[in-house]
Amino acid sequence: MKKLFSLRNLTALCFLLFLAVFFLLSLKPFLRESYYAIRAGGDTALAESRFNDFLPGKEGWVTLNGGVQRLLGRREVNQRYRLENGQMTYIIPELDMEPIAQNTVDFARALEERDIPFLYVNLLFKVDEQDKQLPPGVEDFSNENADRFLAILRREGVDCLDLRELERAEGLDHYSLFFPSDHHWTPETGLWASARIAAALAEREPSLAADLSLMDPANYDRDVREGIFLGSHGRRVGEWYIGADDLSILTPRFETRLRFSVPELELVREGSFAETMLFPEKLEQTDRMHSAAYDVYTGGEYGLLRVENLLGGNGKRLLVLQDSFSLVIIPFFSLGYERVDYLDLRLWDGDLLAYVDETQPDAVLVLYNPGALEDNNTVMFDFFR
């Protein structure tokens, strides 16, 4: 092997250098993730999957791959699809809605017995039912699933609000409501949805009416951070494929005083909207593969988040079951009420009805988007655990 160091063997030398560099860079994440996998009771597959998540230079590799895929003109990359308008989405197959609809109906009945109003709010999915923009031969059934799900709820007399109907009635441009590189909607859309949900609640229960001017875009300052957000689809396909998105930081021009608490983290923040609801450090993070600038609102997802309006709001207390779409609803919607508890059933493992009995909310809302609908009672619809 003494003759290895010659130009003739450049390929082998480059390969060895490549292995050496990546071996040294990989050792730490490999040991860390293997230790994590062992502690979590996982197997080698978990260790491998987590190591792959923290591969040295991960963003660079994904970006390179996205560039190649773009050059090849591919529209399906890593189970994500590029729409005609250049945005990204995943797709949902046709599913049986009966089990989760029945569970939702049963939950509404249980609340009815407790004399607590219930509202199911169907949020928006990335693919527009009337303008799918999908490549030919690719089908998405998220909206069709939602149609069947809501039809069952309505048939059973469960109160529903379908934001898709309001979107259509107002003639909004569907795809501008979402981040191109993500399945989530923008903060502006979250603000819009907050006002529509609050208005719908007031319409159904006048005693729950909140001051809608608190959710009026005209009363907010907008600071646009350009190209700062690489969404969850973007993290899978790379910036060279989809580009990074702008993110608006909306802050109210009116006085606010809030308490933001996350019991599981013993996190309590008290102060103005900006001091409680915004986590500006999320905008500074350089590891875009494992952080999202979107988390600047509320800081991320929690099992239980309680927001108290120290200015009193409308004096009503709500319980909202929600998922990541609500990251940009929570900051604005909360302003209208005295207290709102937000539960994410994927992260919270308590007894839901016991929690309702304990906290006695004035209304319970479920805010899910059609992408969350499953064909069996998965954790998000497991209301009776």
Added chain:
Amino acid sequence: MLFSSSIFLFIFLPAVLLGYYLLRGQRARNLLLLGASLLFYAWGEPVYVFLMLFSICANYLLGRGIDARRGGGRKTLLILAVVLNLGLLFVFKYLDFTIENLNALLGLQIPPVELSLPIGISFFTFQALSYCIDVYRGTAEVQRNILDLGLYISFFPQLIAGPIVRYNSVAEQIRRRTVDAEGFQQGVMRFILGFAKKILLANNLSVAAERAFTLAGAGELSTAMAWLGSLSYSLQIYFDFSGYSDMAIGLGRMFGFRFEENFNYPYISRSVSEFWKRWHISLGRWFRDYIYFPLGGSRVGKGKLLRNLFAVWLFTGIWHGAAWQFIVWGLMYGVLVAFEKLSGIPGRLRTKAGKGLYATLTLLIVNAGWVLFGAQSFDAALCQLGAMLGLGAAGAADPARFLFSESWVFLVAGAVLATPLIPRALRKLTAGREDRPLVAVGRAALYLLLLALSVSFLAMGSHNPFIYFTF
């Protein structure tokens, strides 16, 4: 652990290479390779590593016993070795299939055992058998060092997807081998080539192939999708399997081993018989040396020749998986090879057009064979073959157009790279110029580009199927 995983490339391989070249002396290096191989196997199958250790110990003792005895005792021990190795294979791979068929045939209700299949069991049991038979025949010396025999049976480069290395072809290399810079570089290039074949071509082609198999299972396959799926699968399985073999051969060379070739551009074959001389060569040779020749080969009457051929092809089918579709697939080749042997076709064809037509027919047959091989069930295979003949029934949305637009680049690249055109052109271009700086730099750049692109797909966590679980 799979070669096409980030842990293998970034942790396991560099660590083993580093350890190997830091150590001095063959014994220490062999010990390191044995330990690494057992770790490699245990990574995904912690329990079955004991099965591997049992196989090593049992075959070591049987080999020593066969070597020490003369006469009947020797044969008894060989039979014991065959029963033991095939017994292991039977229990883990074929027991449930047998129970299922007995239940169906005799109306019994024997519950299935449901043992998970130890990865690579068909490969390492065949290697262990090869050792015992070679010692019995006297074509190889008995291995007195159990660690070296363990290395032969469990050596990680060829452990999970071959090639099946016959003992007498590597016995000497286990004892004594050298690695020179040239050989190491050849190994590196071969490994990268195989890595790229697997990740860039096979994995990307698998999307359309798997979609077609799924739709065939649901009876919703259009003619276009059936063809797209079958052609994609034909190329996928070739680049996947030959890619693994390239990686195994390349890794072997990095550690000083020279394994026999396993593929030789099978899709340019002019006949079915030629196809099987170019496809999974190590398996064909194993069956030839340990079944076909002992039965008398082709130097027998027509009746016995047919028996010998069908025995080999029946075993070939069964070896690939415990399901009727593999048996039918194997027997189909038995019929075709018998036809060619007895009719003298294509050798008797005189015109170029006739030979070309027969070569095309061969490709179509092989393509149809892969449908049978890869389908979810026998019925699904018939559905797909029917759809290819125009009896398709597309579902509400036919994904053929979209999937073709997504994969045509890989289909075209695969079709070209399945022939020796580009390697020949490159050889011609660089002949006598290997030492020129431009060639060395260009070659390094090309291989690094292939490696980087492949790693980018790994890092993406894109579809990365392992198709040898049934083997």
